[in-house]
Amino acid sequence: DSDELQIEWYGMDHYENRLETLSILKDKRGMIALDIALQNSTIGNLIPVALSPSAGLPLEQCLVTVSRDLNPWGIYLNITEPGALRPTLELLSKLYAQNLLWNPIWISMALSFGSFETPGYMQGEEFLTAINSIFPYVTIAPGWPREVITAGYTDPLIDDMLTLCKDLWQQVSFQLEAVPLSRSWLATTKLLEISPSYTITVQHSHSEGSYCDGFPGLRSIRTHTQKGVYYKIPRQCRNALMKAGVRMVRNSM
Template sequence: MEEKDEKNFNSEENGKRKEPKTFLGIFTREKFIMLCVGIGLIALLLIITLTSVFVITKSDASFDMDIEPFPSDGDMLDFLIQIGEIQEKDGLYATWYHAANNKSEMNKALNSDVMILEADINVQGYNTANETNIPIMAHPPDIYSDNTLEEWMDAVLKSKKGIKLDFKSISAMEPSLDLLRVKNQTGINRPVWINADILPGPNVPNFWPVINSSEFSLTLWQGKENPTVNDLLFIRDNSNPLRIYYDIYEPVLSQFKEAAKVRNRPRRFYPGGDIIDYFRPVNSDGLNIQWDTVTNKDYLLYLLEGSQPELPLQDCLELILASKKSWGIYLRIKSHSQLSLTLELLRQAYDRDLLHHPTWINMDIAHGAFYIQDYVTGEEFLRTIDQIFPYVTLAPGWPKEVLDEGYKPKLVEDMVQLFQGAWQDVSLQLQAEALDRSVTGCRSLIHAQSRFSLTLEHRTEDTGLNTGTASLMAIRAVSRQRNFYNMPNIYKEHIANLSV
């Protein structure tokens, strides 16, 4: 019995020795090693993935979906300020990328520091048997592309870039606008400019009133020839910086920006420009602009230098243009020969880059209901100015012989009709004493202010202070920025007191 029990004990002991060793009471050595290897591989994969995402995100910093809501028809400069691209509302600081069409150029533009992407749109296979209605990004003669408008928009909307789309065919318009409408349902959140060439150029100077309108902005883009810095400064000095953009190539753009930022540089004012913009009177009120009549050299020198012979016009101009003070020039012309000679002198000064003062040409003219023999006709007045030197403000007046009953409606209507097609600024010249007789014509004069400014004159100082006051104040009530007062200070002070 003892021998048998000993064998059984040894068998149990051997059985215990053969049981495999476990970890955590669950895994064998082999399984535990495999588990550790698997966990290590998963951790390594996560590290690689997160690192890749970080690197890609950092390498494309321009891609950022976090944009505050912004209307697609909103102001481009407001948008650039909102996203922190510019600090000052001035089109000078906006930058452009041209022809960001195929995917390579698009990605290069997206990864650049430019603010606005300009790209061209056509339809696939344009003007061929394979033409479709799919908008693609291509500039003629290309009619195929590796980038559709939808793909382009999807990529650009992940950035903070402004958008300018240049349509190269009318066929691309409808499908493109449909696509933009769909995209805007979820928010384009940036300005979208729609561009197309619709008129043969250059349309100079007839387009000038459109540019000066507050309803339009202006984008200067560069053609085959480089513009000069002086030309660009001239345009900038006569435009609202909030409404003009410069799509100009280097190095001219940098040279222009440097020159434009120089403090206290002389302004290159357009001689036919707005004198409110030039003098910037208090409250933009034409009443606060001082007028002086110069008839001799001594008085002109007194005005210019603070310090009565005949004064040739050329000497007068040379003295004014040499002065460092801000002067406007108002020239009262009496005959056609004087008109031609005066305009020729102005043209010469302008060609020498000397004339940067607002310049008005005044003449009493004949036309329609105010046709009087021996006066230069309105048509001849316009034709002569346009032929010799058109960069002025037109300041026509009526012959005194027709003003016995004041500015009758027919007199005003014919003057307005005569100058309606002029591209220059026009300021109608009114005599205070004739306004006393203009009760019926006053309404026509007020209506004319929508197109023309009005200049009110006292040519004689022996009239009473209240001469023409009722009509004058009715006109003044419509717009203080479109009325000017060429009269002695005593009359201007009286008007100012009545305006309080």
């Protein structure tokens, strides 16, 4: 049985946004995580790009490079602005039709719906309609606006997300933030109980607080279950969770 904690996640920021450095990863396995927005191309039209601290790389270049050199890797596309969703899906559809896209694709976006209705975010139904009408062959990875999870993940937030996703045939991985998860996490266990096609992805980054800020939420989920949970977290957190698991096993003997 696999343990999703073992899966490595890499972002373009690890390599200063240089496309050629993707070849460094060709002997590894895991997920390439890209934040996607729209930027002007060299000919002046808006295209989806993978963001980094230095500049945006055309997403098409990234996808073709990863598909050519890193076939075992999955590709996680976090859509950072509503206008970038449809152009990204149209690009995926084009590359798929050209037999240039073989990797598992995840599409992630913070959404507005029901109890987490929030101005400035795409409506959940619009997100799902776009995916199913343009390029449905993805893992759908919906999240909540940060404005609504400051007190943690409450029952209404979880129940409405389940309502939004109830008729999907695709794999779904719900996106959870580690810091609010540490304030209220018990309701999130329902996300794993409804369907075998549902997983969760717990995220944390240095920009969202220190390792200590996110660790209680990570540990709570890890203690509850080791199946169906992905960890998009810094290596320091990953190593600490692994060590904590070893200690729990030893203490139970």
